[in-house]
Amino acid sequence: MTEVLFDGSSGVLLRYGVICLFVGVGVVFSDRLSRSVGLSARASTLVVLALGAMVWYGWSGTYLRWTRLFGTALAVLLPLAVCVNLFREIVWDAP
Amino acid sequence: MIGIVLDWFLAPDPGALPVRLMVVGLGVLLTGGVARALRGMTSRRALLVGGTLLSTGYWLTSIAVLRGSYDVYAAYLYLLFHATEGAAAAHFYRKVAHAFQQRSLPGGGHLRTRVSHLAAVFSVLLSGAGLFVYRSGVASATGQTVTLGLTYTLVAVGVTSLGVWWRVRPLSNDYRVPTLLGFAACVTGAELYGYATPSLEIVVVLAGAAAHVSGFWVAVGVWVLRGHWHP
Numbered sequence: 001m002t003e004v005l006f007d008g009s010s011g012v013l014l015r016y017g018v019i020c021l022f023v024g025v026g027v028v029f030s031d032r033l034s035r036s037v038g039l040s041a042r043a044s045t046l047v048v049l050a051l052g053a054m055v056w057y058g059w060s061g062t063y064l065r066w067t068r069l070f071g072t073a074l075a076v077l078l079p080l081a082v083c084v085n086l087f088r089e090i091v092w093d094a095p
Numbered sequence: 096m097i098g099i100v101l102d103w104f105l106a107p108d109p110g111a112l113p114v115r116l117m118v119v120g121l122g123v124l125l126t127g128g129v130a131r132a133l134r135g136m137t138s139r140r141a142l143l144v145g146g147t148l149l150s151t152g153y154w155l156t157s158i159a160v161l162r163g164s165y166d167v168y169a170a171y172l173y174l175l176f177h178a179t180e181g182a183a184a185a186h187f188y189r190k191v192a193h194a195f196q197q198r199s200l201p202g203g204g205h206l207r208t209r210v211s212h213l214a215a216v217f218s219v220l221l222s223g224a225g226l227f228v229y230r231s232g233v234a235s236a237t238g239q240t241v242t243l244g245l246t247y248t249l250v251a252v253g254v255t256s257l258g259v260w261w262r263v264r265p266l267s268n269d270y271r272v273p274t275l276l277g278f279a280a281c282v283t284g285a286e287l288y289g290y291a292t293p294s295l296e297i298v299v300v301l302a303g304a305a306a307h308v309s310g311f312w313v314a315v316g317v318w319v320l321r322g323h324w325h326p
Contacts, residue, residue: 010159017155024148028133031141071156075121076171078128082263082270082278083175089265090182091314 018067026052112248113288114165117172118158120280125157126150127274165288170299172285176259177303181310183262189318220254248287256283 026048034044129150133142161168259279266275290296 010162013155013159013162017152017159019152020148020155021152024145024150024152027141027145027148028137031137031145035138067152067156068160071153072160074125074128074153075157075161075168078124078274079172079175079278079281082124082266082274083179085266085269086179086263087182087310087314090179090186091317 014068017071021067022052109248110289112252113169113284116252116280116284116287117165117169118284120277120282120284121157121161122150122154122277123273124277124281125153127271127277129153131271131274166290166295169285169288169290170302172282173288173299173303174306176282176285178306178310180262181307181312182314183310184307185311185314185318220257251287252283255286256280259283 026045029051030044030048033047034040126146129146130142133146133149136142137145256279259282260275263275263278290299
């Protein structure tokens, strides 16, 4: 894992990343579905799997591009959010 | 300034440490961010499984993109943090000016007590660093290899991460600890990062100074406009 992380090619990292994201979104969405609609856990997992397969089959290229963009945006925006909050804390909220 | 001069002569040992600090810090930062976003939305199990997978996914995809341009990312984090440091410096001057006018500190307590407390903390830190340098010198004389580069790296990582952690400490109510720890690791990595060429390093240091000055004057401008010059 460490070797892949630091020395693996960008393509391998991206492939593992997209798989993790896809399953992660599926787990969270399935949980939300079973909680809000009242479906059983198995039924909501099946619905999510079907939806996921459709998305993967139909828009995998676009999905990959947006995933890259979103991953980069998070890496850029999260430190920015911390700094903006820190700036606000110092300038606005400080006594 | 001393750090910049030292940085020209000494490189962090191991050399990949700054990049690894940024990569690991980004992972911890993303984990904290995802946990914060999902909290209350999902069950505990989905938060654990889905959150871990999502943060790992974001981590791997962002590294896949950033690995081609760590220079840019390190410079971005460096400038961002130095702008915030500028505002913090303005706040510090404001408090010092008020303390000299009132002969007491805004948070209560006497100036002399606070100064002696700070001096004690600094002397403990400096003694620790001095002891480490002395001990590594002794170890080198006895045959064990403890290089000056490693000493510099340990002291620089320790001092920088403590400084960043001290700065982000007030945000502990807004953010979970992993987010702040990840941010501290990212900024520490960016501070120690060695750029490809000395000229690029000088450009980043100058841009950092400009960001510091901008942060300072933006903070002063906000206080003047709001009429809150005194703390």
